[in-house]
Amino acid sequence: MSITSILQDVFGYQAFRGPQHEIIEHVTRGGDALVLMPTGGGKSLCYQIPAIARQQAGQGITVVISPLIALMHDQVGALHEAGVKAEFLNSTLTFEQASQVERRLMQGDITLLYAAPERVTTPRFLAQLDALQERGHLSLFAIDEAHCVSQWGHDFRPEYRALTVLHERYASVPRIALTATADALTRADIIERLQLQEARLFISSFDRPNIRYTIVEKREASQQLLRFIRDEHMGDAGVVYCQSRKKVEDTAELLCDNGIAALPYHAGLDAKVRQANQDRFLRSEGIVMVATIAFGMGIDKPDVRFVAHLDMPKNIEGYYQETGRAGRDGEAADAWMCYGLQDVVNQRRMIDESPAEEEFKQGLRGKLDALLGLAEATDCRRVRLLAYFGETYAKHADAPGRPKLGTAPSGGSAAHEVASVGAGCGNCDNCLQAPEVWDATDAARKLLSTIYRVQQMSGFGFGAGHIIDILRGKATEKVVQRGHEGLSTFGIGLDLSETQWRGVLRQLLAIGAVAVDAQAFNTLALTETSRAVLKGEVPIRLRQALAKPERKSRRSAS
Ligand code: ADP
Numbered sequence: 126m127s128i129t130s131i132l133q134d135v136f137g138y139q140a141f142r143g144p145q146h147e148i149i150e151h152v153t154r155g156g157d158a159l160v161l162m163p164t165g166g167g168k169s170l171c172y173q174i175p176a177i178a179r180q181q182a183g184q185g186i187t188v189v190i191s192p193l194i195a196l197m198h199d200q201v202g203a204l205h206e207a208g209v210k211a212e213f214l215n216s217t218l219t220f221e222q223a224s225q226v227e228r229r230l231m232q233g234d235i236t237l238l239y240a241a242p243e244r245v246t247t248p249r250f251l252a253q254l255d256a257l258q259e260r261g262h263l264s265l266f267a268i269d270e271a272h273c274v275s276q277w278g279h280d281f282r283p284e285y286r287a288l289t290v291l292h293e294r295y296a297s298v299p300r301i302a303l304t305a306t307a308d309a310l311t312r313a314d315i316i317e318r319l320q321l322q323e324a325r326l327f328i329s330s331f332d333r334p335n336i337r338y339t340i341v342e343k344r345e346a347s348q349q350l351l352r353f354i355r356d357e358h359m360g361d362a363g364v365v366y367c368q369s370r371k372k373v374e375d376t377a378e379l380l381c382d383n384g385i386a387a388l389p390y391h392a393g394l395d396a397k398v399r400q401a402n403q404d405r406f407l408r409s410e411g412i413v414m415v416a417t418i419a420f421g422m423g424i425d426k427p428d429v430r431f432v433a434h435l436d437m438p439k440n441i442e443g444y445y446q447e448t449g450r451a452g453r454d455g456e457a458a459d460a461w462m463c464y465g466l467q468d469v470v471n472q473r474r475m476i477d478e479s480p481a482e483e484e485f486k487q488g489l490r491g492k493l494d495a496l497l498g499l500a501e502a503t504d505c506r507r508v509r510l511l512a513y514f515g516e517t518y519a520k521h522a523d524a525p526g527r528p529k530l531g532t533a534p535s536g537g538s539a540a541h542e543v544a545s546v547g548a549g550c551g552n553c554d555n556c557l558q559a560p561e562v563w564d565a566t567d568a569a570r571k572l573l574s575t576i577y578r579v580q581q582m583s584g585f586g587f588g589a590g591h592i593i594d595i596l597r598g599k600a601t602e603k604v605v606q607r608g609h610e611g612l613s614t615f616g617i618g619l620d621l622s623e624t625q626w627r628g629v630l631r632q633l634l635a636i637g638a639v640a641v642d643a644q645a646f647n648t649l650a651l652t653e654t655s656r657a658v659l660k661g662e663v664p665i666r667l668r669q670a671l672a673k674p675e676r677k678s679r680r681s682a683s
Pocket residue numbers: 138139140141142145162163164165166167168169170425
């Protein structure tokens with residue numbers, strides 16, 4: 126059967142999507158491939174069709190390495206429905222069942238065998254692969270979720286490292302590795318670790334035009350979330366990500382108390398409860414799953430209408446992966462994140478306190494900074510997001526002006542005008558309503574010199590609250606006790622609200638012009654970059670606080 130007839134007759138699809146055709150031809154012919162395609166792009170067919178075609182040509186079985194049992198079950202189930210001989214080998218099988226699969230494997234009675242990486246690299250399994258190869262019955266290796274091999278990926282799995290054995294031991298067997306997320310660093314790591322230097326690289330566009338990106342300043346996060354769901358997503362299925370288990374529980378409860386059907390999901394819950402919640406989310410309509418990042422990988426629910434982040438992820442890959450779970454059916458969906466000063470401080474601290482090598486931490490900091498840049502951006506989020514993955518955003522040819530959406534843009538014609546100016550996507554918060562910005566360069570200098578002066582005066586640093594108190598001329602007990610009301614910067618920042626000061630500080634943290642010392646009560650300190658800001662060499666532009674648009678800052682004219 127040709128690959129096109131396999132697509133149509135076995136899978137029931139009319140045409141290949143995007144680069145599928147090229148990839149499938151290449152792999153069927155025996156070429157190695159590294160496939161970068163966004164979630165929902167159709168990666169599975171890229172190895173399933175070559176597996177079938179090669180099996181029919183007498184080349185034997187395809188081994189699919191997959192990190193998740195749930196994923197294997199889904200795929201094998203779907204393949205059975207299509208009449209394809211697929212099986213899996215994992216810890217859920219009894220000894221009897223596993224033996225039977227192994228027997229059929231040796232008889233060449235299986236087209237695709239799914240297995241976990243730790244299983245594939247056991248001596249027992251390798252001996253079976255040896256036997257298959259001797260008979261010329263080992264056709265293809267497909268390595269799914271290939272970013273798991275990289276510590277730069279968001280989901281490092283040490284077992285993936287051992288997969289180099291596939292190339293070393295079966296050099297003549299073609300390999301296809303697939304992943305939905307890989308920035309330049311991760312990509313290079315995958316190629317090196319899996320020895321895919323010779324593989325052809327297939328990169329699809331990572332744009333998800335139906336997802337609308339919105340990042341708001343964190344005030345009262347749970348109230349903001351509640352408003353977001355009520356205003357835009359009542360009755361919709363969605364996922365809310367929180368950092369801690371406690372916050373997951375609290376948020377799920379809050380949503381339920383407010384008439385929103387929500388369920389918690391985190392690693393601390395009993396496995397049965399977790400499974401039941403997941404099943405309900407998948408099967409029922411309009412459930413909101415409140416979860417830690419333990420939830421989501423391999424979950425294919427097409428009609429998730431929103432993904433909300435109450436806490437900031439670690440990096441852009443994580444953000445992209447998590448938000449990518451929205452709108453897999455192609456209909457309009459929202460990616461909403463609420464982000465504040467504390468997020469920056471927390472993420473920085475987690476990196477600082479981790480036991481990793483300094484060089485590795487430096488890498489993590491760089492990744493975090495890229496995400497902070499995205500959060501602080503006043504221009505198109507999509508352009509920034511795609512640029513991070515090395516892609517230049519181009520408006521889709523079939524969607525002049527705006528991407529096709531199920532819902533009208535809020536803001537009407539004004540939003541339209543903003544969107545049509547410049548190279549923005551027209552479907553993110555900044556494109557829909559160009560944020561008003563103010564020049565905070567001067568404020569930033571005041572803040573930095575206050576940090577400097579208290580350090581000089583007291584011999585050690587202070588935290589954000591204290592520094593802002595000084596700027597705003599609040600003679601608190603602590604300020605008086607330390608004699609800080611005598612500083613020349615005492616009260617010079619009365620023109621800004623505390624929130625605005627936190628915004629300035631957040632931005633300074635984001636660009637690395639202020640450091641937080643986690644070992645010393647989160648005290649603030651100057652950095653190398655501070656000097657440039659103090660000299661006025663680095664302009665600081667801040668978005669106008671959206672919560673109070675009428676009371677224009679007295680400084681906005683500057
Ligand atoms: P990924 O693994 O990249 O996240 P999947 O392989 O799960 O994506 O595919 C996503 C969805 O798209 C699945 O429901 C799949 O059946 C469907 N799909 C894939 N390729 C095609 C195609 N050529 N035509 C129609 N539907 C497709």
